[in-house]
Amino acid sequence: MKLNKSNKGRQFRRMIRTVIALITIMPIVAFMYLFTNVKNEMPTETVLTSAIIIFIGWVVMLDMLLLHMLKLHVKSQAAIEKMQEKGMLEEPNIKSGVESLESVFTTLTTKVKESFEGLKEMSAQIDTLNGELAKKMNALVTIMHIHEIYTQGRHEEEIFVFIIDKLKEMLKLTKVELILENGQKQFVPFLSGNKEDAIQNPFADSDINFISELNKTATNDNNGHDRSLEFLCRYMKVNNCFVVPLLLRDNMVGFLAGGNCLENFSFSKDDISLINILSKNIVLLWEHKKLSHAVAGLEIYDPLTTLYNRKYILNRLDEEIKRAVLYQRPCGLLMLEISNLEEIKKSSGAIAVEKLLKEIATTFKDTLRPIDISARVEENHMAAILIEHNRRQCQVTVKKVQEALNKRFENSVHKITFRYAVGETPIDGRSADELIAFASTHLKNIC
Amino acid sequence: MLKRNKLPKPLGEILVDKGIITKDQLNTALEKQAEQGGLIGEVIVALGFATEEAIAQCLAHQFGFAFLPLENYEISKETLALVSLNVTEHYCLIPLDKIGNSLTIAMANPLNTEAIEDLEDITSLEIQVFVSTSTDIRNAIKKYYGQ
Numbered sequence: 001m002k003l004n005k006s007n008k009g010r011q012f013r014r015m016i017r018t019v020i021a022l023i024t025i026m027p028i029v030a031f032m033y034l035f036t037n038v039k040n041e042m043p044t045e046t047v048l049t050s051a052i053i054i055f056i057g058w059v060v061m062l063d064m065l066l067l068h069m070l071k072l073h074v075k076s077q078a079a080i081e082k083m084q085e086k087g088m089l090e091e092p093n094i095k096s097g098v099e100s101l102e103s104v105f106t107t108l109t110t111k112v113k114e115s116f117e118g119l120k121e122m123s124a125q126i127d128t129l130n131g132e133l134a135k136k137m138n139a140l141v142t143i144m145h146i147h148e149i150y151t152q153g154r155h156e157e158e159i160f161v162f163i164i165d166k167l168k169e170m171l172k173l174t175k176v177e178l179i180l181e182n183g184q185k186q187f188v189p190f191l192s193g194n195k196e197d198a199i200q201n202p203f204a205d206s207d208i209n210f211i212s213e214l215n216k217t218a219t220n221d222n223n224g225h226d227r228s229l230e231f232l233c234r235y236m237k238v239n240n241c242f243v244v245p246l247l248l249r250d251n252m253v254g255f256l257a258g259g260n261c262l263e264n265f266s267f268s269k270d271d272i273s274l275i276n277i278l279s280k281n282i283v284l285l286w287e288h289k290k291l292s293h294a295v296a297g298l299e300i301y302d303p304l305t306t307l308y309n310r311k312y313i314l315n316r317l318d319e320e321i322k323r324a325v326l327y328q329r330p331c332g333l334l335m336l337e338i339s340n341l342e343e344i345k346k347s348s349g350a351i352a353v354e355k356l357l358k359e360i361a362t363t364f365k366d367t368l369r370p371i372d373i374s375a376r377v378e379e380n381h382m383a384a385i386l387i388e389h390n391r392r393q394c395q396v397t398v399k400k401v402q403e404a405l406n407k408r409f410e411n412s413v414h415k416i417t418f419r420y421a422v423g424e425t426p427i428d429g430r431s432a433d434e435l436i437a438f439a440s441t442h443l444k445n446i447c
Numbered sequence: 448m449l450k451r452n453k454l455p456k457p458l459g460e461i462l463v464d465k466g467i468i469t470k471d472q473l474n475t476a477l478e479k480q481a482e483q484g485g486l487i488g489e490v491i492v493a494l495g496f497a498t499e500e501a502i503a504q505c506l507a508h509q510f511g512f513a514f515l516p517l518e519n520y521e522i523s524k525e526t527l528a529l530v531s532l533n534v535t536e537h538y539c540l541i542p543l544d545k546i547g548n549s550l551t552i553a554m555a556n557p558l559n560t561e562a563i564e565d566l567e568d569i570t571s572l573e574i575q576v577f578v579s580t581s582t583d584i585r586n587a588i589k590k591y592y593g594q
Contacts, residue, residue: 326486328486328537328555328559328562329559330565388561390561393564426531426534426538427565430533
């Protein structure tokens, strides 16, 4: 190290001397140039004086420069010595560097391994979360689908079947039973399209009471064995089961139960939530079904034609027949059939048929007397009670209706064919059903 | 002789005009009819203001029909078969005899033209009407139709 240091000092000094020598030559060169080129034009004294001034100035400047450089050199030498004393300029230990690199590499490898394990764990957790998310999405889609098919006007029983199938699929159940009250305080299994095979009243009153007293979903699975649910497991022939009462304003209208035979199976919280949501949907649909039936019983108009419906005309016809009997008067019934309605539906579509039915109904009603009662009794049948009309008078009315319909539809794109029939109390029947049946079997084309 | 005309005035007023019942009795009968329904002739009889026979004879005389008591009248099965029990009970009439193209009937209300038209349609015969009381006709129906 010291050798290197002295060599560097000598080289530096040699370089300084060379620079000084070169710099010293420059004013002499300048003087020689002036002396040879400018001496004829300028006095020799002036030239010499200028050369001396230049030389002296040059020497002063050089002296200052050299002094400054020497100072810098001394400072740098001192700094180097200090660094040497602190060992900062010692050569690195390659062996220890390799060792430390190896240890760093080992540490990094360990860290990477740890991170990889962490990633694997995270991936497993993400898979689980994805599974749960998919399950929840499936539940959500199921609920949305239930509402969709409900708004499509599907039959409630069809939706019940859909819910049962979905529960089986989503909770891996082999058996799901929907038990509903049948209107006679009996709880019977709901079996779509196979009601005759249903076991009537398969549960004891004590079982029903037990379920009705449950205020939440009860389970019998790997998480807990509830002996009180054993009757359900036996009924469904499963090892794990759940049951939830279907409560409508604190009254049990049925219950939903299901199960499977899987080992180490337990119902998760999400499963219970799904069961609760679907059971509530079932209750809503059940209530809707009951209300729909009640409303249907109250309806008196056919929604399409605004004529009265079949139920209403049957009631009114019975009343009119009673009145006719009391006052010894006839009571007529006119029936009109649109014979080719189905063909028109196939060729022109349901909307065209609906429009046609409305027009026929309007013409039919307008042709009758205001006291006569007109109704749509079937898809393509309309009827009217012709009050105090006997058969002969009914035939006159048929002619009027026929003329009105022919006139109304003479330029129609649809070639409609009508058939007519009349019936009369007392000749053709003494009740509404008899009269309607008679008219339905005596429909004729009238030209 | 059949006259297919509607009553020129209600039966109750005819009975008042003929002096069979009084105006007050008619009003009472009309009130009763409004409450309970039924034919005015039957209501007047039920209230005891007149007899069935008196009303039947009044109607017959007023509109030119013959009055026929049915007590001792015999009806053949062939004649009975022409009109169903439903029709006889409903219109309170009974077929009496078929002579040629003509069917004789007895009915309580000879002005019920719809009933006569129905009989014409059912039997394809010309209908000759006699007047009788409701009670006689119902008894005859029971007797001959086995009711």
